[in-house]
Amino acid sequence: MLAATEPLKPLIAVGQVTSTPDKEHNFACCSRLVREATQRGACIIFLPEAFDYVGSSTEETLGLSETLDGDTVQRYSSLARECGVWLSLGGFHERGGDWERTRRIYNTHLLLDSEGSLAGAYRKTHLFNVELKGRVSLQETAYTNPGPAVVPPVSTPAGKVGLAICYDLRFPEMSLALAQAGAEVLTYPSAFTVATGSAHWEVLLRARAIETQCYVVAAAQTGKHHDRRTSYGHTMVVDPWGSVIAQCQEGPGLCFAEVDLAYLRRIRQEMPVFNHRRPDLYGRVAAPQKDPLPPDLPLGHST
Template sequence: MSMARKALIAVCQLSSTDDKDHNLRECRELVRQGAARGARMVFLPEAFDHISPSTEVMLRLAESLEGELVGSYRQLARESGVWLSLGGFHEQGPDWDRERRIYNTHLLLNDSGEIAGLYRKTHLFDVDIQGQVSLKESSSTIPGPRIEPPVTTPIGKIGLAICYDLRFPEISLALASAGAEILTFPSAFTLTTGMAHWEPLLRSRAIESQCYVVAAAQTGRHNDRRWSFGHTMVVDPWGCVLAQCGQGPGLCCAEIDLDYLRQVRRQMPLAQHRRHDLYGTVCIRHPPGSAPSHPPLPDAPL
């Protein structure tokens, strides 16, 4: 597989519902549009498969990796000749017949329709902002067990994450340290959190990791209980917004330039300046004669 120094990507924005066939048709059309524009890779948001009005419906619509849904997208990747980032689908968990819980799973498919990477969401969105938003993802979702290594693709090395992971810089820095050049945050941000934090978080993750950040998003009304913020976005390693969508379904395109990424990292070598010998432990000093209010912290592993 050859890796281009510059490559076009297409990033999609959806308004998924609980009609899986309709969602698939919408995604298929956007993927074909991206391929027609010359994109090497097309990114779909979290819950591209469906957003359901209740936990019961969501569980009923969940599938396995060997199910019809993934099979349809594997065929779409082959037919379109592009790589696909399937940004978070409702995967039946282990012991499905006994315990009805899912993983929120991000898949990468290559242009032959093979699974090239897989990540199960590790940070689950359990948030209750009084009068604005209340969701408890952990009630039906199993947290993923690990951060996965970056995946080598024709556009660069991709680090996989999903939505709420965006709020934890540790995962971005870990992926960048492992060689990632592009970070993905396929999302379904709520209106409240999106208006407040979406763009600042994406730009911050790009700046501190010196990676491209690609964030496909859900938008608009999904049902009577769920609305999403939209504003699909691509940010470069300097923190500049290269492309974004507004409201409504659609896509935007941007160029990934790995030579530019190298230039940013060379001119401001954050990776070499990081003090890994210090992080994880804070030395708390007390005035002479005073006693600490808590026992000293144990030494943290480097």
């Protein structure tokens, strides 16, 4: 029995999957992880970027995309409501309101509450273009529009969650802006390549945690999606001191961690780095704003 004065430590679950172009297969895998995490008592389950699918070509990626009121989001809304848990859907291929004009999509991080309503939506602002000779060639800008804004953190049962996606991890200004806006948990659902993941994944996640004094949650794609794409995996949770407290290795699965907000507050009190910042010397990062292109959904409210 917990003492009345002892703070609760909500349990979160972080999923690792290998998405393919088969959306039905992917939903079956993700929903199985959500139900398993629910049985273990998790209050939020984090799923990675491209949880819905990983296309084998630009044409397939665009062809499989949906609007936010389409079948995929509706199914996850029903799943959240059925299980009574929050879901972080880390990177949905969204046909936005400008689809007919641009024929481009948004990479959109959705946060559903336990009633299945949309509690937050963030469209990826930093798009991943890379040419590593002989290793990796990806051009996200070929088919994706950049999001227009960083959005404010969302209050959840595990604290205030700041929404980001994958390549955003490389831009510390964004994590600092979210922390200054009140974030206690930063989440980077990802599909890191093997080349970049093996070199930079853990060190970047730990750096973002240390400099913001936030928990960092990073659900990841793993393994071979199709002949042209393989992801690094290593789903991870880092605490505000920079320690890795949960991690997946190879293959689909879950890892679990407790979010101790009393511990977070103690770290911030003992080392008040945000009080020590010198914006007079190097400026101040911009505060998050509401997305000027909010989704029009019959799922409840949005940011």
